[in-house]
Amino acid sequence: MKMDKVLDKLGIKKINEGASTGTKWIKVGGEKIDSISPVDGNRIASVNAVDRKTYDKVIDDAQTAFAEWRMWPAPKRGEVVRQIGEALRKYKEPLGMLVSYEMGKSLQEGYGEVQEMIDICDLAVGMSRQLYGLTMHSERPKHRMYEQWHPLGVVGVISAFNFPVAVWSWNSMIAFICGNTCVWKPSEKAPISAIACQNIIAEVFKANEVPEGVCGLVIGNRETGEWMSNDSRIPLVSATGSTRMGKAVGSAVANRLGRALLELGGNNAIIVSEHADLNIALRAAIFGAVGTAGQRCTTTRRLIIHEAVYDAFKKKLVAAYKQLAIGDPLDQKSHVGPLIDQEAVSAYANAIKEVKKAGGKEIVAGGVLTGKGYESGCYVKPCIFEVNNEWPIVQHETFAPILYIMKYNELTEAINMQNGVPQGLSSAIMTLNMREAEQYLSAIGSDCGIANVNIGTSGAEIGGAFGGEKETGGGRESGSDSWKAYMRRQTNTINWSDQLPLAQGIKFSV
Numbered sequence: 001m002k003m004d005k006v007l008d009k010l011g012i013k014k015i016n017e018g019a020s021t022g023t024k025w026i027k028v029g030g031e032k033i034d035s036i037s038p039v040d041g042n043r044i045a046s047v048n049a050v051d052r053k054t055y056d057k058v059i060d061d062a063q064t065a066f067a068e069w070r071m072w073p074a075p076k077r078g079e080v081v082r083q084i085g086e087a088l089r090k091y092k093e094p095l096g097m098l099v100s101y102e103m104g105k106s107l108q109e110g111y112g113e114v115q116e117m118i119d120i121c122d123l124a125v126g127m128s129r130q131l132y133g134l135t136m137h138s139e140r141p142k143h144r145m146y147e148q149w150h151p152l153g154v155v156g157v158i159s160a161f162n163f164p165v166a167v168w169s170w171n172s173m174i175a176f177i178c179g180n181t182c183v184w185k186p187s188e189k190a191p192i193s194a195i196a197c198q199n200i201i202a203e204v205f206k207a208n209e210v211p212e213g214v215c216g217l218v219i220g221n222r223e224t225g226e227w228m229s230n231d232s233r234i235p236l237v238s239a240t241g242s243t244r245m246g247k248a249v250g251s252a253v254a255n256r257l258g259r260a261l262l263e264l265g266g267n268n269a270i271i272v273s274e275h276a277d278l279n280i281a282l283r284a285a286i287f288g289a290v291g292t293a294g295q296r297c298t299t300t301r302r303l304i305i306h307e308a309v310y311d312a313f314k315k316k317l318v319a320a321y322k323q324l325a326i327g328d329p330l331d332q333k334s335h336v337g338p339l340i341d342q343e344a345v346s347a348y349a350n351a352i353k354e355v356k357k358a359g360g361k362e363i364v365a366g367g368v369l370t371g372k373g374y375e376s377g378c379y380v381k382p383c384i385f386e387v388n389n390e391w392p393i394v395q396h397e398t399f400a401p402i403l404y405i406m407k408y409n410e411l412t413e414a415i416n417m418q419n420g421v422p423q424g425l426s427s428a429i430m431t432l433n434m435r436e437a438e439q440y441l442s443a444i445g446s447d448c449g450i451a452n453v454n455i456g457t458s459g460a461e462i463g464g465a466f467g468g469e470k471e472t473g474g475g476r477e478s479g480s481d482s483w484k485a486y487m488r489r490q491t492n493t494i495n496w497s498d499q500l501p502l503a504q505g506i507k508f509s510v
Helices: 003-009 052-069 074-090 092-103 107-127 166-178 191-208 222-229 243-255 278-294 310-321 342-358 411-419 434-441 482-486
Strands: 032-036 043-048 135-137 143-151 154-158 181-185 215-218 236-240 259-263 268-272 300-306 361-364 383-386 402-408 426-430 450-453 487-495
Touching: 003 043, 003 092, 032 191, 043 191, 052 154, 052 181, 052 215, 052 222, 074 092, 074 107, 074 166, 074 191, 092 107, 092 191, 107 166, 154 166, 154 222, 166 181, 166 191, 166 482, 181 222, 191 215, 222 236, 222 243, 236 243, 236 482, 243 259, 268 278, 268 411, 278 300, 278 310, 278 402, 278 426, 300 310, 300 411, 310 361, 310 383, 310 402, 342 383, 342 402, 402 411, 411 434, 426 434, 434 450, 482 487
Parallel strands: 154 181, 154 236, 181 215, 236 259, 268 300, 268 426, 300 402, 383 402, 426 450
Antiparallel strands: 032 043, 135 143, 143 487, 361 383
């Protein structure tokens, strides 16, 4: 399918405004944002960014819609989400192609991202009938205590370029079934995919007479995110991005005593034990390191390898890296696509300079690719360096396919190395030794929000709560009981007696 046909099928060519209240697009007065594909350097489309007046209208409409939407029965809201999932199935091919072309990830990863959206819709439908609360026994006779959960209101979603549509769906589909309305601020580096999603969801909302304002969209730059972070009309802001961005959002939201759900950087490691299946470890390490050209928060950035298998595994790595095909991500023969833009390429090049300056030994050489097929200037070589875990450049997350490798002798040493970075998102150990696996998953093991055994650091399933600790922000999205982040807890006590006994046995008479 040609890209022009993709854009036509997704209704992109009819839209050039960066604000919507669900089914209606609003004329805005902000600056023009061009979406440039890192695949070939061509402009996909342009969109007018939201201005403050239009932003306020979208938020006001979301507040108005909340008053009605929260009163829809949760299973009825779930039915709307189910239909969104069906619409995404219908548009999976063109939307996946657009994601791949706009962001630069492989076509299979583009399709996989849309599949994640479909999966979260399926999960949210089930959740819509399970928004449960506990009952507790009261210390007072003929009293009943229980808790229930109510929607918060308007949920702001700030998403990053590397998952331009999936992360929005993780938040919004669950927020919808909980009774919230959502306003989405997508990355200005990938706004066209967001417009496509808004068009898809609009069809479902029209068919179900969903109140206008339940799903708002505001496309803009950093300032738009600052408006959202400081907006007291938005009780919860869910933000995905760098640790630097997350600290700014978290501080602004906390200053007004709002809630922030933060999904920030990762500096993820795989420990390769002497008891590992090295073939499984190799596949996990390579996909984790070069998938999405290293532009995942769950990318494998460090390999901590037992000294007994270090040389053998390094040899396997080098041989495998020689087989990587770097090129157009829409070509399914390509393993590695481009970085998002020139800024990312500069960060990649600067990181290589820093690691070399620190004394890193180059195992697989990096570099920027030029020539036919690489005209955008965004294609780089995945590279490997032997390093020291304590070096500042290794402690820092570089959003690029740079893999650091290092040795260990004892498992406790390896775990300390893995945990010895500011971030705490995803982690893994490759071992067939049960005691090692159990130690790794215990309280003295990995300090990350995600800890895997014989699985790599990337590719989390939507059924489990996703998120991390430390500078990763502490947020949780997607499965398990993560729906509670989008609701407020209320404790209720009912007195069905003809007396008024007080708690703690206090006596009070008038």
